[in-house]
Amino acid sequence: MFGIRAMLIATASLMPVDLLAQEPAPGAALGEIVVTAQKREQALKDVPISMSVVGAEELARTRAADLRDISRLIPNFALLRGGAIDTVLIRGVGGGGRNIGFTTRAGVYVDGVYAGQFAAVNQDTLDVERVEVLRGPQGQLFGRNTVSGAVSIVTKQPGPDLGGWIEAGYGSKQLYEIKGGINLPLAAGVALRISGSHRERNGFTLNVPTGDDLDNIDRDTARAQLRAALGGRTVLTLTADYSRDDTRKMVGEPITDTFGTGPTPLPGAFDTPFNRVPDQDVEVVGGSATLVTDLSDALTLTAISGVRHIDWRRTSDLDFIPLDLFASRFHDVFDQFSQEIRIALDDDSPVKAVAGVYYFDENSKTLRTASGGTQVALVGLGLPVGPAAQVSARIKRRSAALFGHADWAITHALTLNAGLRYTHEWLRLRDYDTFGPAIFGLANFSDFNDSRGESSLDPSIGLTYALSDQANVYAKYTRGFKSGGWNVDFVNAMQFARGIDFKTESVDAFEIGLKGETQDRRIRYSLAGFYAVYEHYQINQFVDLGQGQTAISLRNAAQLSTWGGEASLAVAPASGLTIGADIGYAQAGFDSFPEGAPGVDFAGKRAPYAPRLTTSANAAYEMPVDAIGGALTVSANWSYRSGAFSGPENRPDEKLDARHLVDGRIELFGGGERWSLALWARNLFNESWIDNRIIDFFQTRAVERGEPRTYGISGRIGF
Template sequence: MRHHVKCALLAGAAWGVLAGASTAQDAEAAAQAANAGQSNMVDDIVVTARRRDEQLKDVPVAVSALSAERLEQTGATNITALQQQTPNATVQIARGSNSTLISFIRGVGQQDPLWGFEPGVGLYIDDVYVARPQGAVLDIFDIQRIEVLRGPQGTLYGRNTIGGAIKYVTKRLSHDPSLTARAEVGSYNEHNFLVSGSVPIGDTFAIGGAVATYQHDGYGENLNTGQDQYDKDVTAYRASAEWTPNDSLFFRLAWDRVEDDSSPRHGHREVNSLTGGYTPPAGEYDTNAGITGEQKVVTEGVSLTSEYRVNDRLTLKSISAYRSGDTKTVIDFDQTPQPFLDVPALYSDDQFTQELQAVFTGDRWSGVAGVFYLDGTSSGAFDTIAGNLGLAIAAAGSVDTQSFSAFADFSYDISDRLHVSLGGRYTKDDKDASVLRQFFLGATRTPYTGGTARPVFATRTNYSASDTFEKFTPRASISYDFSEEITGYASVSQGFKSGGWDMRGDAALVPQTVNGYQPETVTTYELGLKGSAFDRRMNFASAVFYSDYKDQQITTQQVATAPAVGIASVVDNAGASTIYGFELEGSAFLTDDITANFSLGYLKNEFDEFITLVTGTPVDISDQRQPQNSPEWSAYYGMTWRGDIMGGEIRVTPSLSYRSDYHLFDAPDPILDQDGYVLADASLVWIAPSKRWEVGLFGRNLTDVRYKVGGYNFAGASFNNSISAFYGPPTTYSARLTYRF
């Protein structure tokens, strides 16, 4: 705690440095020169948040950059580890899923991963946009770093980045032969294996690849079927070829594939059933789910990146990519052997994207301009098997999207210290949708998901629709170098998320569903201060922000028994919010042997309006609603001690992460709302003198905290009082051996 307070005081003192920073600049430069040989100074961090290589302190954007070394050192296994180390971020596995990603940044995101809905946080593998969240829980291997851009990124990253963007940056191939082999074993019969490497062929060409498998037994059990719950069975492949024919040209062809064969993940019933006498299992990872079926997720992508360095001032870049994904899954919403609320589902998507960029660099200016095109299709079908109603409700449909955008962002140095940046993006989405919803008698699968063929009892929804959604999203910033080490900035930025149609919509129950919903927008005002201090023994990045969130697309559930029977979602532009807060993160050398990494986030997210059709007339119930996945406080603190043992280097890293209480749904629910909690992790890594061998021991969630990451709420007699929750991992231990050549 003393070290935690010390880091906070150091970061706070850095703000105070501003008053004397300018006059002390020469003194700082002298101190840096005197300490140039010290190894305990922070390194310059380079990011590509503005689509060009820049030092982190020079970027007027709130960016968290986590290197591969830091992630490996803390034992991070997949992209959800970002949630612990990034302020004001929620990065989780979606409820009822093993590899679908749910992301919120500064209270903005999208919890519903159904096809047709757009995410609120953009995900990029290198510079390739990943439009769908299925299969997006990326395992961490063969990477260079992960960048988390907080706040709207509507200018340079465009559509559906109103909350921010996550960039998964892979390594470029080595000019020398390389090989990495890794084996990891742990609790719950965990066994992970990785082999990656690259081989140069001549002076200008290289090929590389990686294969990784991740497996562990379930944290719990399906007490009805005996099947594992919360297990993992994932295989990932990656291959690339790079050609550099001369100093001006670079080409990279990359392919990746992920196969998830984990067991279906069902939730934990939180309350007694009204029929059948089912009570919550004693273990939070156990279930009594009755539905059976295959769980299979396959995602695949190929991309070609081309760069042409015209001269010292201009570089041209092309990014062509195709991605596809298929999902088969089953979810038991009622968590009982009976089919009160069972959902088998099929998802499919594909996308082609093309981006052209021109990166400019001048004596006092720099920037990037380009165009982006996406042609994608998302489709699916799922059943809602409602045993109490004697029905199986089939929902099927697809959304075709063609998106075009043009963007530019330029920075100009007014003086050696004062810099301005202006940018904007025009986006146009053309969408075509088809939505079908039908009732079948009998509480078994419908023909759409492989069930028995039988007549349609009633067609509730059957329509096709088209619409165009377009928006110009600007960004402007001004930054000032108070010294060579400290930069402050002020910015305003805007992002938008495209409109669409509800694939679950029941036109008989909610006639307005055929009209769809319109885009939502976020405008954010931000002040930031970043850089290094105390003879570069600490680097930090901080920001305060205020966001105006309008036309929020909010999903609510409606259940009816008379005069119309059914269950359906309603998606409307129901909400508007005011969001504000601050963030602080960085690292510091506390002693020559101890380094600290820290982050602190404060988030205040409140609905200004929440319009619903409770009685057929619009009613504002914002005083009864709370934004989801928006903990008021989030924090991380980790220390790494480095020492020498047996001729090699040892690194010991204990860490704590904290999230205050938060809501899983907009409607507060004492059963599903999560109280604040602290996760304690620890790692020990020994690196051999040759640097080729590495041994690591890792413990995660050492105090075995039970915390909810998702849930479903279908209370009432119609669906047997089905309230269920999904939990984060329990205490786990693992040992890892790595060989590098």
């Protein structure tokens, strides 16, 4: 009981005393939040998971166009763009995605379908109903590679009424955006919803030799959904989505010369000296078929089939100077199919449960080339003009799983939460070819093949206790795993001799929490504490090959732990006014990491890209404007992220800046909210910070800077 009292006291301490004591203000209440984190609809307070939910209204108010924008709103959650590789980090743990053989640690799902590897992580929020961010291992219901958490994106579904909307905007740095959608009822029980968007904006960085701007936006997104009632209790939903992201995205802005021996020739911020413009092109095409049928009043059968094609291309200038010396070209392709069939039991009985089967099939291939430019002879390394090093390979992954989760109400107040997932994976590496110049020691081989199989039994067990109809406390243990694989990248001969494969990573996680709301729903709160240990953590390690030789290899080299907590508070103190605050603390670091550097154990060092403190606050006030049949809304958001390190060494030159960001918006609604006009600003006070630091292949040091202030105007018309 002491632990429960402590959590109650801690949560109450977050709430202003006058708010707790006030009588309900007329019309003041927070909207109900219903989520599907456990594969069935539940009120947020009844789900024993530390999670944050961003709904459609908040997405619009904060201009959160993709997951990277959303990460500013959610504690202990980040989407890192490190040299054009997108990675989700939850509670200080992320990574993976560097190549097709190294998968990510957090999964992103769209309407229950896995979105794909790193190239598809930063999903657009077009026509999205809500985004659920689940912290901690989620393997029992979401499967492999969710050892740090999962992101579930739920899109808006077709409805029975004719309607639509169009929105356009203009802003600083020549920002243009237009998006819209329409809902079409086609027949009784049949409706079609179509939406699309286009966004473009000039970049903040000037590439001085060519005059091009970098870090621009050029993105198209489209979505279509057909929903049909097939009679009885069966509904079929067919979806298709497409996105294209074509940007002049650099690996980083150099702060040294090519070999890291002196300063860059362009020391100014937001200036680069590339002779060829770096670019990135990502194309994603997907579709799914979801069949839901009520077998009875208590049993629901759901079958989800999904397909996805991801094509990622990237060109980079490797020498970071105006001379045409070195460049690289990466091209990765992923094709995947998934099938999930599950049955949910949800009625007034003591047991509510979900059980099912899952199958996943992915084929990926890579072609990565480093080339010498027309002036490569100037550096005197004896490298040829044209392709100088190349990697190509194919990987096939198949995964099959049985899973189940049940909530058993032992008493009116006490519920046992238990889950179990058994997964077996088959992985095959085929036609791994690589060649490179002897001066860099790159391995030269062809037609290398390998295969591996692995199984994992991952349980979860916990207890939930209802303090009242409005508040629950819970405690649970969860186990999860991340797939093994291969370091399918440019590797040197010593790395290849030591072995390029690595084994499964596992996590054991513990969490306690409190969730609730007041009876009048004027206050909603949550508090969670966690501790997790990652065994056989996959990370680069120095390996002693004997005779004074070492190599950097991707291995199961470390044990990492993370502990901390999250707290959230939302209040509606008066009609039209809402206030919210979120805070997260995560202490993620290595318990053991021998040979992180030659002869050095990184035990006690912080994990890369793991800020200890993340927090945000928001306020919105809506006042009626009777003259136009609408309202005026004023809102502001503040977010803070403490400093971190870009590498496991935690050196001073790896330090990443803390940053405070303030966004604001004023929006006028009219005609019964059929039209609106908004003024907005992001990073209102023009905060400057270093978001990432990179050491490239030739030891060039580069940085990625945070986006400066932007502002604009947008208008929306609905019908």
